[in-house]
Every structure is written in structure tokens, then in C-alpha cells.
Amino acid sequence: MTNKLKKVGAVLSVLLPMAAAGQAAAQSNNPITIGVLTPLSGTYAPIGQQVKWGTELAVKEINAAGGINGRPIRLVFEDEEANPSVATRKAEKLFQSDKVDFLTGVVNSGATIAVGQVAERNDRLMATTVSLSDAITGARCSPNVFRVNAPGGMQALGLAAWIKQTNPEARVFAIGPDYEMGRNTVDGFVKQAKELDLNVVGQVFAPLGEKDYTPYFGQIRQARPDVLYTSTAGNDTVRLFTQLQEYGLRERLTIVGASVAVTAQNIGAIGAAAEGFVTVAGYSPDIDTPENKKFVADFREAYNADPDLYGADSYGLIYLYKAAVEKAGTTETAELRKTLRGFTWQTPQGPKSIRAGDHQAVMNVYVLEVRNGRFTIKESIDGQTAIGPDTCERF
């Protein structure tokens, strides 16, 4: 019996120091782990793809330049499946099993809010680069959630302002999908439009996933609008636009809408009917600054595709994290949070800063129009004007 013990002891006395050494070795190479929880399958996969590319490009560049304070960044990807239940499960895995220091990539607004809660429970920070719901930095804000992209409210403001500027006498009609997000977006736009004294002649809601919009054309035709605002997305937008064209209504309308209405996912299917569509977004690959030109060139070379707002904002976020961690000197949550509040950093689209009161990034936004199947910049709107009030009351 004692012989066995001696043998075990001998083995342990060799293994333990080795393990300790291994541990130490791991420490010196200690990467910062960032979890990217984003849709890798399903309808939102194209958005997730851009998020993936944006984050990967930034990490590649940063690691090549020495990392953050000498520590390389390691990305861990998980599929959000645009489903809050799946997202929270995967978020837990990222925080607890993969021990990520920071989390980003979440697209679905409901998922962002739910994952924000998981982040709070795990005492970690997260940021979204896509989610539009105003509630994320408004009614449902969280001390652990940051947003670097332009929320729905900013887009509404921008669009209303643009209509007022270009066609102040226009008759405006709004249509949106009949669920909470769709109604919020339309309500937000209508409110802005009325504040600017625009002539809103009607609004209508269609069920989410509606395949046939022709029942609403009678009302639209009767209202004789010049401008149609829509907050439909994906397939719904395809059907709305092409059916408007079918019935000969498309030519008479200028269609404006939320940035989700027309994206790389559906612009091909919409085809000619998308020409002239106007939206407001925080980014365009055509932004004429040297930083953006370089970014677009690098992106194209790496992935053979143009960056869109999701790719650019995700890229910018990684750089935000780097700059903030370097300034704070740590990845520890409370310190980092303090540093991030009011922080300004450089992105391909210019400087952005995080508003301390609600963790929402303030940035210039651009009025974009579809010409020949791609978005072109019409003008830019100053961030401070477009940002809207801080409605977050939790902190």
C-alpha cells in the first residue's frame, strides 16, 4: 500500500511543477477573449457574416500590431439563431465556459436585451453593433450594455429632416409590420414628421410576414401620398416594393424607410423597384475620408465584398474596446465601464463618442439613396442633432 502511495507521490511531484509551469506559460500568452454571438444561419445570416468579417479584420490588424497592451485578442463565435432563448443559452456558454472578457455581435433586439441581463449576472460588459430598438439604450437600458450603431430613433429623425428639406409639402404615408418593433418604428417616424410639420396623410400596418400587400393599396391610393415610409424588412420589403410596382404605384412614390428595409439580403430580389429608396444609416462605404478608404480597401481585399454598416460598426467596436482597455489599463468590468462613459474614439466613419447617460454612441449619420442597385450618399447629418434625448433612467 505504501509503495503505491510512494509511486503516486513521485508521479505527482513531477506532474505538478509541470502543470504550474504550463499555467505560467499560458499566463504570459494570456489572450483577451471576445465572444461574438451573432446569427450564423437563417434570415439574418448575411448580417452576421458582416459582423464576423468586421470583427475578424479588426482583430487581425490589432494582433499584428501587438495586441492590446501586448495581449492578443481571441474571438469565439456562436450562432445566435435570431432567437432570444438560444442567444441567452449561448451567451452563458461564452461567459461561463469560454470565459470571454467581453461580448458582442447580437443582432436581434429582443436577444440583445435578454443577453444584456445575462451579462449583468456574469458581471461582464457587452455591446451591440446592429440592434435598432430604442429601448436598448432607453426604457430597457442596462449598465452592462453599450451600443455603437445608430438606433431607430436617429434614423427616423434623419429621414423626417431630409423630407422636410427636400419636399416640405409632401404627403407622407407610413406602412409597417404589425408587431411591436414595426409599430415603434412607424410611430417614431410619424412623431418626428409631425414635429416638423410634415403632412402625414395616413398610416397602416400589415401582419409580419404578409405575403400580399394589395389589400392596403386601395387606402394608399386614396391618400395619394408622395412619400411612403416603410419599416418592413427582409421578404416583406421585397413583396411590398414589387407589388407596388405590379400595380403601377411605384413610379409615383418616393419610398423612404428604416435601414433594415433594404439590405444586402434582399436588394437583389427587389431589383429595379429598389431604385430611389432613401434611408438613413451610420455608415456608407462611399464616405470620403482616408481612414474609410483604407478600411474599405482592406475589407475588399480580405473578403471580396464591400463592408456595410454592420461590418463597419463591428470593426469600429473592436477598436473601441482596444482603446478603452488601454486607457483603463485593465479589462475589469467596473473600471472599463467608467472609462467607456464619455469615451471618444476613431472609426472609419470618423470619431464617435459614447454618451455616459445611456451608453449610446453619438455619430454622424448619412442620408443614403439606392442608385443602380447600391446605396450612395446624399448628405450627412450631424450626430448631436440626430441623437435624440437620453431616456435611460436606470443609471
Next chain:
Amino acid sequence: MHPANTVVSPAAPAPARRRLGVQHLVIAFPVLSLTFASIGAVLGETFYLRLATEALILAGLALSVDILLGYTGLLSLGQALYFGLGAYTAAYLLGQGAVGFWGALLSSLALATPVALLAGLVAIRSKGVYFILITFGLAQVAAKTIYNTRELGGSDGLVGVPVLQADFGLFRVDLGSPVEFFLLMLALIMGLYLGLNYLMHTPFGRTLVAIRSNEHRVRFLGFDPWRYKLAAYAVAANVAALSGAMYPMLRGFVSPELLYFKMSADAVITVIFGGVGTLIGPIYGSVALVGLRTVLGSWTEHYHMIIGALFMLAVIFMPRGIAGLFERKESGPAQDEAERT
């Protein structure tokens, strides 16, 4: 030795056998789970413990499906309705701070029964396929309604459910601790299993099985199948609601996806995988599905196809499920039906 009503009921419980039987599965489950929990506790593991807890919550939904499918012969493609009902009730009340652990559970049950009776009134009248479609439709309509109701969180769902302490008088369970929650859920599921198993061996349960075999004969014997089916439907709804109430306690939120067809279909899949009509089978099936998803999901995004294919293969080649492999001649209600016809 056999009571007089054996004429309409299946055989008495299986005599002890040297080969593996279903009863071994029943014992194995808590043993395996406790082992798992101990390892988890020692390692300080949280993620897998919570994942396993979620599997147990879903097992409750599976049990609810099995009561109807395996014993009463009714396939419900909408049990997620009650699961979601329980989940939303608990989440809403807990979020408001209006109730604690027991209050949430009781409220969910209190809501489930009247809804089930109301829905059952319509659904149970319908035979076979129509019943299936009505349950399917009910869940879809409820999901859509919740999706469009702002007060219930709309498409974003409800967040902000606090972490609870469950007070059992003599001791408290901290639901924030992964091990404690897991053990609580394990106890709950085993308790449900034992209770339901007992119920299925009472005259009530045996009548259900008889109805599943041949409803007309049952009527001739003086029983009103309609009442029994409705009662079974209500019981199943309560089991689903109870499990549903535990979900926000674990995850801190609820969303309309909990009522979608996918949820109901998953429950049915686990029942088939595990073994229809065995009660313990669906519990294993639930754990198996969660495990399979996690493993497959880490390899590919298109794991749904694989699960769908496995499901189809199971339906064709292994319709009695995992538990079916352990079943011997005596046990299992469907076996007796086959023998009798």
C-alpha cells in the same frame, strides 16, 4: 389477484426480471443525474449544470405530451401553449415582484386549468387529426396574440425576472446556485414522474389507456370517454404550465418563441426518441435532444436537418424509442393493445 377491472386495463406491473427493464431506467436516471451534479459541483461548473436544468424543464413539457399521446392516445402539437402560459404568468408576476417562488407556481397552475378546460371543450370533441390541428392552431394563435401585446413585452418578451429563493420551510433553495437549482428541478421531475406513473396505474389511468385502445368499447362499459380525455388534457396542461413556470426562474426572461410550433414539435420528438407511453422515456429523450443539439450545434449551423433525419429514422425503425429497447413483454400499454387486436 388481479382486480376486476383488468378487463379494460392492461396487465399488472411487470414482474421482476433479471434482464434490464424499464424500472432500471427509472432508477438509473436520478443516480446518473446526482453523479452529474456532484461532478459539476466539485468542478465549479455552471454552464452545463444550467443547460441540464433546462433539459429537465423541457422534460416536464415532454411528460405533458406523453400523458396525452402515450396514455390517452391524443397527439397534441400545441402543448407549448401551456408551457408558455406558465412561463409568462410566472415571469410577469415575478417581474412585478408580486409573488415569490410558490406564488409563481400556483398562479401558473391556476391559469392553466381553466384555459385547458376551455380549450379542451372544443378540442376534445374532435377526433384524431382534427384534434391535432386544433391544438396546433391554438398554440399559433396564442403565440401571435402575445407577440402583438405590448404589455406582455411584444416580440421582445419580458426580461427582469429576479433570481429567487425557494422557501421549503426546513430549508431554502437558492435558485441562483446552479447545483441547487439543478437538484430542485431533478426532484421536481422525479416527483412528477412518480406521481404521474402512479396516476396511470389507478383506475383513472387505466381507463385512459383503454380509451386509447378502443374508445367505443369503453363507452359500452359505461364510462364517458369525453370526461376522461378532458381530465387528462387538463392534467397535461398543468404539468406543462408547471414546467413552464420554472423557465423564467432559470433564464430570467420569456419570449413568444416559447409558444411556437418548434417548441411543441421538439417535445413530441423527445417523446418519440425516448419512448411513447413510458413517462421515463421522454425524460431521457429530453436530455438526449439537448445534448445532441449542443454537440451537433458546435459542428455545424445546419443541425436541424440532422435532428430531423434522426427523428424520421426513429419513427420508422425505433417507434418505441429508447425505453422501447428496455421494454419487455409485460410492460407498456401499446404492447397490450397489439396483443389484444
Next chain:
Amino acid sequence: MARRPSVRTPASASDDTLRLAPGTSGGAARRETVMTVAIEYLQFVLAPQMLNGLTIGVAVVLVALGLSIIFGLLDVVNMAHGEFYALGAFISMSLYSLGVSFWLALVLVPPIVIPIGFLIERGLIQRVYQHDQRHVLTLLLTVGLSIIMEDAFDLIYGPNTMRPENPLPGSTEFLGVILPNYRLFLLAVGVATILATWLVIYRTRLGAMIRAAAFDKHMTASLGVPVLRVYAGTFAFGVALAGFAGVLLAPIYSVFPTMGHDFVLLAFTAVIVGGIGSFYGAVIAGLLLAQIQAISSLYIPPYWSDPLLFAIMVAVLVVRPQGLFNWMGKG
């Protein structure tokens, strides 16, 4: 100049649908105003709506017919029926990318879908026919099938929306009502297909075999009819109808992996309301329900249209469970 009815601007942003109120302004020529308003209403709102309902109805009938036939004859609830509708659309997209024209695709897609349906029925679904639980098992099999098919579409074609160009753009104006040319075409083709199906089922030997097998399969088998092959063929035919509808509707409804869900509720409701296995039932119920949905969307908030359909289904099941018409085998 006819007076246009003024449209009431919603007072608050929470107004749901824009409900049309005839414009009023007091005073003379009130009767003329009401008349004009009524005509304009008919012209701008009701007539297009009804025509639209008719077009959608025809599409629903194509899908519901297949479902009803499969249901009635094979006693199989095909939960994957929507996926076969999608399959037709996706196959047509592949054909278009190979340079095939829309017209050719219309003709080619059904013969491609038929063997697929045949093999699935023969190879998979028939395996559980002998089981005592066959109703449940066949339903579950088709559930599994729908899961696989939907994910397969996502895998093979990607999640982006696709849409073939409208082969008949432009519209015709008739009595002031605008009718897109493609929808008129759809109506014509749909009606023709329904008639053709009717001919096959009621006027051919094949149809007689199908109806006989539905009525009494043992007797039919003993008369030398290869019943199993008839089953597989019928399934194939039913899903081919759905696939054909998919090709027809793709230019106006576009193509994406979850498109199978579009018609499911409507189709199932039409089958139940019309009577399982009933040809006339599927046709009439399909047209009726589509009309109800189209017209009701003018007056009630849109998200109530699904619950409304469901309520109709339940009502029929309670009042007359066998549906409006008799079963094809008997009828």
C-alpha cells in the same frame, strides 16, 4: 369632377388600420356624394380586393387540393406540404439560373417534383403504414420531413430572398379597376389546372382507380390495381400541385427558405372546412376563405386575420366536423 372622399388622418399614432370613412361635408348634392363615394369605394377598394382574393384563392386551392387528396386518400396529414410548395419555387429558381425561361419552367417543375414525391412516399411514409399507430406516425414523419426540407433549402440556396422577374409586367385597366397582367394570368392558369385536375380525377381511369382505392383499398387491390403504387403516385401528384403553385407565385411572393409557412394555415383550414378528401370542398372552401381574408383585412386589424381563420376552422369542426362536402371516395 367627382369628389374624392377625404381620408381621415389618424389623430394619434396608435390607430391601427386606416378605416375608410366616406368624406363628408354637409350641404347639397348629398345623394350624389354618397353615390360617388360608393362607386369610388367599389372601384378603388372593394373590386381590387375581391379580384385579389380570387387570385390568392386560386393559389390556395392548388395547395389545398393536393393536401386534401393526400389526406383523404392516404389518410396522411402532410405537414410538409408547404415545403413542397417551396420546393417547386426553388427548383424553378435553379432552372432560371440555367437559362430556362419562365414558361418552360412552369412545364418542367411538376415532372421534377413528381418522382421526388413518389420516392418519399414509397420509401419513407409507406414504411409505417402497417403500424397500429399509423396516423400519428405518418404525421410525425412529415413533420420530420418538413424540418429537413426547410434546413436543406437554407443550406443549398442560402437565406437570402430571391425572386424571378415578373414575366408579364404591366397592368390592364378595366372599368377603372387596375388589374396587373400577371395576376390575370395566374387566375387563368390556376383555373385551368383545377379543371384539369378535376378531369383527371373524375373522368379518367387513373382517377377512378384513385377514388376506388380511397373507398375500399382491399377490394380495389383484389381487382388488380397496384394500390401501393397508386398511393405513391397520388402523393406525388398532390405535392406536384403544390410545387406548381410555388412556381406560379414566385414572381409576386418571392422565394426564401421559410416560404412554406405562407399558405399552411389557409390550406389546412380550407381542407377542413371543405371536407377532407373532397375535391369540391377544397375548391369552394379555398376560394371562400381567401375572399374572407381579403375583405376582412379592410375592416379589422391585420393580425386578427389568422385567429379569424382559426375560429372559422374550429366553428366548422364543432358544427359540422366532416366539412361542407362529402369525401371524394363517396362523392
